[in-house]
Amino acid sequence: MTKYSIAENFNQYFKIRFADTKTLRQEAFKIRYGVYSSELGWEPENDQEMEFDECDDYAYHCLLEHRRTGVFAGCIRLIIPPPYAPDTKLPFEANCLQSANKEVFDTTTLPRGSFGEISRLAVLASFRRREKEKNIPFVLNNVNPETIYSEDERRNFPNIAIGLYLGGIALASLLKHQGMVVMMEPRLNRRLKRFGLPFQQIGEPMDYHGQRAMFYLAEKDFHKELTEPLEELYTIIHKDMVEQMKLVKYGKDSAFNIPDVDLSSHF
Template identity: 65%
Template sequence: MSGYSIAKNFDQYFRIKFASTKELQQEAYKIRYSVYADELGWEPSNDDKIETDECDDYAYHCLLEHRRTGTYAGCIRLIIPPGENPQYLLPFEQHCMDSLKREVLDTNTLPRGGFGEISRLAVLSSFRRREQEKNKPYILANVNPDTMYSEEERRNFPNIAIGLYLGGLALAAMCNHVGIMVMMETRLNRRLQRFGLPFDQIGEETDYHGRRAMFYLRKENFYRELNEQMRELYDIIEKELLTQISLHDYSADNTFKIPEIYRNPK
């Protein structure tokens, strides 16, 4: 469609939201539980129906809100290892260090507090457009008619994940990080490469919820090579986040301090 703007269309229906309160962070935990425990079975069930881990105490969290209904469609987090607490590890350091290609990048040389890992991307199943649903009515069970989604809204569902990724990148850029890590499938990396995110593979493929590898994106590539449509979307997301928060710049005193709202969040 000539002149069609993914960014403007996406912004019409969704908005990025920084989880600035424990209540908002709980919304992210609920989404994660729905996807990682209920749907995929990767995490154990619990009566609270929230999914958390120790990394949440030293991470920034974002939600994606569906404007019309106020429903949170998905979430993502940027985990930052505090420099003053070396025992706080990133997920890849806890589970995948044996697969690291140190000849490509020795992560021990990176400044603690000056880099992070994007993880726990989760999108509710009701906001995913599956191949077999393209020609069928998309009706959500047990919801009010005014919370059903129009065809125009559903057109944006495939862009939710990339919108959340760009939110994580914007957080890292606002913190002046030297780079970010992502544990992902190689086919997802190929898709991100097409968008203009030239991740370097710094780990061998390993069995971590499927075949995945560790990838690293350097600061200079956070948004410089994004294609025109994705750069427009990044700018909208970054602008929205800047109206909500002022993040700690790593270069200010070379430390990362855990935000007070994230201490003992449960």
């Protein structure tokens, strides 16, 4: 029996999708609604059964598709200031700068458009294994076995969240970003470090659906410290993203790029 690597096995069952159409973005909003509104109650319910906010007007979304069924297992977004309004604040700038430790790292020194914020990572409940994990937005370890999925497929479910993170990082890399900011729990950061993603804490913990803090990942650390199996997975995801994206100049004389995608309408 052929023994596949983590990356090869994961790639057999899942594919990263760049949400370059209204339909695909709505799939991300539906996943977010299922997790953040219906399941967690963090966001209000609505008749459209989609969770979205003003940041989605200048955010780029990735989905993870289960190849055999075509079901989208999870989503993540990268928010960047739009070229027509480069001074637009990212969520952490609008809500969390008071907790920033500028002696560690000062994001205000970065050129606008050269960095973004990763947020709204969510994984469908059907792709999570353990009962006690049904009320958290994603997991990095273990998915309810009472599903239509085979045992081989379910072995890959623990990697869904890290696959989405790698998709967001690949997107930031293709956009030539200097770094990215994430609001997350310190314990999640410790897990990501074990995978080779050395996010640096740049803010004091604050209470927002639990203790969360600002973390920054510089471009030099996007994937160079990944463990060997995850570096292989990142290479596959990065290649998939390259094949799906068209890039245009961020500004008249800028070196930064943004995807050539119409984000003006979600519906």
